[in-house]
Amino acid sequence: MITHWNDMTTSLQxxxxxxxxxxxxxxxxxxxxxxxxxxxxxxxxxxxxxxxxYNMGNRSLLLVSITGFILGLVFTLQSRPTLMEFGAESWMPSMVSISIIREIGPVIIALICAGKISSGIGAELGSMRVTEQIDAMEVSGTNPFKFLVVTRIMAATLMIPLLIIYGDAIALFGSSLIENLKGDVSFQLYFNKVFDAIKFSDIIPATIKSIFFGFAIGLVGSFKGYNCTNGTVGVGEASNSAVVYTSLLLFVIDFIAVFISDIFFEI
Known part of the structure; x- marks a missing residue:
């Protein structure tokens, strides 16, 4: 009887x-x-x-710079020994650039921005909700959704692609630095090979999905903060759940983008 009751409780949960x-x-x-x-x-x-x-771009610039630079360093250091075993060191610029621009750069930098921007939006709007500032705006005749939510979602949609492009460039610079120190490859030769390897079919899908990444970051953060409840405890929950939901949504968007680009661009 107790086991049956526990099973019913678990099913209900x-x-x-x-x-x-x-x-x-x-x-x-x-x-x-x-x-x-x-x-x-x-x-x-x-x-x-x-x-x-300005706030989203300026406050995230240093974090994106450090992340991109370390990403380029680590990815090159980890890949170089394997390529050296096959005598394929000359393929390093092509492999790193395509990997970073297509997939690694957009996803990693978007996740970093999700932790920075989405949680910030959730905490900021959540604090305004629990302190009744949003209610005061509604009473005074102002449209708080227009002023608070629309602007933040649009800003994230515009700024995340720019931050991703900037982060990709910094990552490639970090990779070229390793190649210059370990492989005695000049910066000019490295970036010549990079631009020879990159095609529009690499850049266009990555740019389009970065726009959707920005929209998801702004949307989920604003949604969690704008609908925050339970006082100050709810502010922390809104900030935390904004990061979790945004991160999961980014992976879903990335899968859909890769699936569609595989059809249209034959990647």
Whole structure:
């Protein structure tokens, strides 16, 4: 009898978890639909959009620089011995550049930005929600969704691709530095081989999916913060869940992007 009761309790918990998950997916979809509705209606908050772009880009620049540089160093150091066994050191610039631009750079830098930007948006909007600042904006006749949410999602959508491109360049510089020190390859020769190897079919899919990465980072962070509850405890939960949900969503978007690009660009 006790075992049967425990099985029923476990099944009920699983059902409630799945139900909660699909409810949250529906709420997030409605939130995204509201964003697309508001983004094309006046008034347009250009000043706030520029301020958010500056904050997201400026505050993430150092972190992206360090991440990209170390990524290039480590990837080259780990790959070089294997290529040397086959006498294929000359393939290093091509292999590193294609790997970083296609996949490693966008995903790693987007995950870093998810931890930095998405959690920041969730904590900021969550704090405004629990301190009733958003409610005060609604009472005063201001559209808080337009001012707070739309600007942050647009800023993340615009800035994440730029940060990814910058991070890729820094990663390639780190890789070229290792090749210059260990393989006596000049920077000019290294980047000549890089640009010979890279095609538009490498750059276009990576750029398009980085735009979706930015949108996901801004959307989930804003959704969690804007709908924050349970006071100050809820602010921490919103910030933490924003990072977790965004990271999972990035992997899903990456899989879909790779699948589609494999069809259209024959990668």
């Amino acid at each position: 699983i059902f409630n978890t799945i139900k909660k998950f699909f409810i949250e997916i529906g709420e997030l979809s409605y939130f995204a639909g509201r964003f697309f509705k508001e983004v094309f209606t006046k008034p347009f908050e250009f000043k706030e959009l520029l301020r958010q772009c």
